[in-house]
Amino acid sequence: MADVLTYVLHYEGAFNKNSLGAVSEGAARAKDIGGECHAVVVGGDDLTDDLCKTLGQYGATKVHRAKGPEGLAQPVIDVMAKVIDDGGHGYALFGGGLLGFEIGAGLAARKQAGVTMEVTAVRAEDGKLVAERPILQDSKISVSHYQGDLGIIIGRINAFEIQQDGSGDAEVVDVDVEYSPWSNQAKMVTRGEQRGADVDIEGADVLVAGGRGLGKAEGFELAESLAKAFGGNSAVAATRAVVDAGWYPYAAQIGQTGKTVSPKLYLAAGISGAIQHKVGMQSSENIVAINKDANAPIFEFSDLGIVGDLNKIMPKLTEAIKAKKGS
Numbered sequence: 136m137a138d139v140l141t142y143v144l145h146y147e148g149a150f151n152k153n154s155l156g157a158v159s160e161g162a163a164r165a166k167d168i169g170g171e172c173h174a175v176v177v178g179g180d181d182l183t184d185d186l187c188k189t190l191g192q193y194g195a196t197k198v199h200r201a202k203g204p205e206g207l208a209q210p211v212i213d214v215m216a217k218v219i220d221d222g223g224h225g226y227a228l229f230g231g232g233l234l235g236f237e238i239g240a241g242l243a244a245r246k247q248a249g250v251t252m253e254v255t256a257v258r259a260e261d262g263k264l265v266a267e268r269p270i271l272q273d274s275k276i277s278v279s280h281y282q283g284d285l286g287i288i289i290g291r292i293n294a295f296e297i298q299q300d301g302s303g304d305a306e307v308v309d310v311d312v313e314y315s316p317w318s319n320q321a322k323m324v325t326r327g328e329q330r331g332a333d334v335d336i337e338g339a340d341v342l343v344a345g346g347r348g349l350g351k352a353e354g355f356e357l358a359e360s361l362a363k364a365f366g367g368n369s370a371v372a373a374t375r376a377v378v379d380a381g382w383y384p385y386a387a388q389i390g391q392t393g394k395t396v397s398p399k400l401y402l403a404a405g406i407s408g409a410i411q412h413k414v415g416m417q418s419s420e421n422i423v424a425i426n427k428d429a430n431a432p433i434f435e436f437s438d439l440g441i442v443g444d445l446n447k448i449m450p451k452l453t454e455a456i457k458a459k460k461g462s
């Protein structure tokens with residue numbers, strides 16, 4: 136069947152933006168193949184009729200609501216598997232992130248279906264959906280076609296644009312699901328924000344942006360020390376590659392699928408300068424890049440380029456700025 140099923144994550148009475156992008160994409164692609172997009176939500180009493188109906192604005196025609204623990208993969212897999220068994224949906228399409236990837240893997244195992252993770256585009260071909268996924272450090276695109284009754288498509292975080300088409304309310308139905316014995320073995324103990332999740336990179340005058348050249352999550356301490364030395368309205372930003380690797384939070388990502396910034400100074404450390412990064416920072420007033428590769432593309436649009444090892448250069452730069460400022 137041509138229907139698409141999507142899972143929508145929510146916390147404290149609000150739907151997650153990554154999920155809303157997936158609903159919009161699911162609805163648009165379902166239309167392309169003559170189907171509808173349904174949503175699954177799992178949670179407690181805060182999933183009111185009024186809240187669930189609003190998913191209609193993003194294109195979902197029906198919302199399957201189940202009572203269960205929010206934010207854990209196994210219960211969602213149980214609910215999605217039941218809804219697919221009852222409704223015969225041809226595709227499950229939802230937003231990535233740690234939870235999305237875990238649900239995707241579990242659902243693929245449960246339903247013996249093909250799954251593609253980190254998808255950045257979906258299109259219809261001969262009445263079926265086809266998923267595109269960047270590979271080899273995003274230098275090539277691999278295209279997945281699906282065999283069998285179900286295809287599972289999981290987007291990169293925020294890869295799908297949120298579209299509100301102004302449609303009316305979605306129909307809300309309650310799903311009575313029997314959870315697997317292992318589904319209630321894990322409990323959500325606490326939710327917290329990652330280091331740097333509260334950064335305001337859009338309003339900063341000075342941004343110290345870190346890329347894969349920082350080597351590991353701890354490498355960001357070099358960027359944080361340098362931003363602190365600049366003082367005032369300074370912040371740390373990141374490339375998609377390091378956000379995807381979990382080194383820094385998504386809130387700090389610059390680029391096509393992140394934020395667009397134009398600070399007075401943009402200092403790029405260990406960033407190659409891919410086009411998808413460039414579009415988010417090219418209007419910065421002054422761009423300074425540190426990269427050990429003299430041929431890195433970032434130097435093509437930098438005002439000042441420093442060729443060398445950032446592990447040696449950044450601490451010296453931090454000390455020099457502190458000395459200059461007398462701090």
Ligand SMILES: Cc1cc2nc3c(=O)[nH]c(=O)nc-3n(C[C@H](O)[C@H](O)[C@H](O)COP(=O)(O)OP(=O)(O)OC[C@H]3O[C@@H](n4cnc5c(N)ncnc54)[C@H](O)[C@@H]3O)c2cc1C
Nearest residue numbers: 346347348374375376390391392393405406407412427445
């Ligand atoms: C649809 C799509 C959307 C995307 N959206 C975004 C986006 O919003 N933002 C984004 O940033 N990317 C985005 N990307 C990914 C983008 O294509 C690049 O893969 C990414 O920007 C690369 O990140 P990076 O520069 O940190 O890593 P790399 O490309 O791996 O570059 C690391 C750099 O560090 C240098 N280096 C290594 N060690 C050192 C050292 N010790 N000292 C100095 N330099 C060093 C290397 O020479 C290299 O140039 C997107 C891709 C796709 C396909």
